[in-house]
Amino acid sequence: MKAQRIVILGGTGFVGRHLVPRLARDGHAITVLTRNRDRKREISVLPRVRLVNADVHDPATLARRLAGADAAINLVGILNERGSDGSGFRKAHVELAASLTTACRETGVSRLLQMSSLRAGEGESHYLRSRGEAEERVRSSALAWTIFRPSVIFGDGDGLFFRFADLLRIAPLLPLARAHAKFAPVFAGDVAEAFARALAHPRTAGQIYELAGPRTIELGELVRWTARLIGKRRVVLPLPDALGYAQALVGEWLPGKPISRDNFRSLKLDSVAREDGLAALGIVATPMEAVMPALLAPR
Numbered sequence: 001m002k003a004q005r006i007v008i009l010g011g012t013g014f015v016g017r018h019l020v021p022r023l024a025r026d027g028h029a030i031t032v033l034t035r036n037r038d039r040k041r042e043i044s045v046l047p048r049v050r051l052v053n054a055d056v057h058d059p060a061t062l063a064r065r066l067a068g069a070d071a072a073i074n075l076v077g078i079l080n081e082r083g084s085d086g087s088g089f090r091k092a093h094v095e096l097a098a099s100l101t102t103a104c105r106e107t108g109v110s111r112l113l114q115m116s117s118l119r120a121g122e123g124e125s126h127y128l129r130s131r132g133e134a135e136e137r138v139r140s141s142a143l144a145w146t147i148f149r150p151s152v153i154f155g156d157g158d159g160l161f162f163r164f165a166d167l168l169r170i171a172p173l174l175p176l177a178r179a180h181a182k183f184a185p186v187f188a189g190d191v192a193e194a195f196a197r198a199l200a201h202p203r204t205a206g207q208i209y210e211l212a213g214p215r216t217i218e219l220g221e222l223v224r225w226t227a228r229l230i231g232k233r234r235v236v237l238p239l240p241d242a243l244g245y246a247q248a249l250v251g252e253w254l255p256g257k258p259i260s261r262d263n264f265r266s267l268k269l270d271s272v273a274r275e276d277g278l279a280a281l282g283i284v285a286t287p288m289e290a291v292m293p294a295l296l297a298p299r
């Protein structure tokens with residue numbers, strides 16, 4: 001496979017930590033754009049990987065950073081915005097997708113891999129609606145695009161199991177909103193592999209891949225399993241929707257916004273796939289049982 005020059009937006013986070021080394025292994029030259037290089041230095045120690053400060057919301061900066069690249073990958077995404085009117089989601093998802101596709105066209109970068117989410121464009125949450133609108137910007141761009149829609153992603157340092165594990169270590173009882181919401185957690189390594197294969201195979205242009213793991217699980221069961229993995233006996237208390245919504249309302253005012261009303265609205269839709277995008281790319285999905293017990297076992 002020919003090595004490519006790739007620019008990644010949002011590549012310093014959890015998915016980026018799996019994706020960047022995977023692409024570096026294929027020999028690609030990678031530039032990761034970040035808002036704060038000093039806080040994310042570990043990624044730049046990899047061979048052929050540069051970490052560069054850039055305001056990706058500034059069209060001129062974006063165009064300058066994309067010049068000469070073969071492909072762009074957009075991993076920027078937020079689960080919470082500062083206010084609650086949707087403008088933060090619009091900026092991070094829709095406006096960025098629009099300016100990125102424009103910058104790609106202007107600089108001759110014809111290939112774009114766009115991270116999205118299962119159920120993008122559905123339901124009432126600003127998160128999912130803005131994801132759908134971002135996809136529309138990408139699909140109408142005339143670039144050779146590929147869109148990925150994962151369920152929740154698991155792996156070392158994820159925002160799912162690791163976050164609940166932190167809570168469960170301190171809380172003997174965990175009241176849980178939308179405990180019956182369904183997920184099909186997908187391994188970060190498999191997500192990275194899907195991106196790598198899409199870059200290698202031009203036939204993936206114009207395709208949307210739903211990425212899900214082999215098992216569908218309800219949120220409550222996932223949290224109970226996490227408690228067992230960290231060796232804690234815990235009570236997980238499913239909340240009826242009225243109380244769950246109240247919890248989300250309060251959560252918006254807590255440090256780090258552990259849950260918001262927008263998260264609650266997203267959780268009304270099951271995060272399960274209708275098509276097996278990993279299989280379509282020739283990837284056998286890794287079960288969470290093969291990964292998480294070793295990562296969360298008490299030391």
Ligand SMILES: NC(=O)c1ccc[n+]([C@@H]2O[C@H](COP(=O)([O-])OP(=O)(O)OC[C@H]3O[C@@H](n4cnc5c(N)ncnc54)[C@H](OP(=O)(O)O)[C@@H]3O)[C@@H](O)[C@H]2O)c1
Binds near residue numbers: 074151
């Ligand atoms: N993790 C999951 O379970 C999951 C599931 C479905 C979809 N996704 C999507 O996959 C992508 C990557 O997820 P992740 O878990 O790696 O997220 P993450 O750890 O939060 O990383 C996202 C990165 O995006 C950049 N970023 C965040 N907000 C930004 C903003 N307002 N403007 C510019 N850059 C911003 C940050 O980079 P800097 O701070 O370096 O600038 C950050 O490192 C996201 O689009 C996410 O929505 C994730």
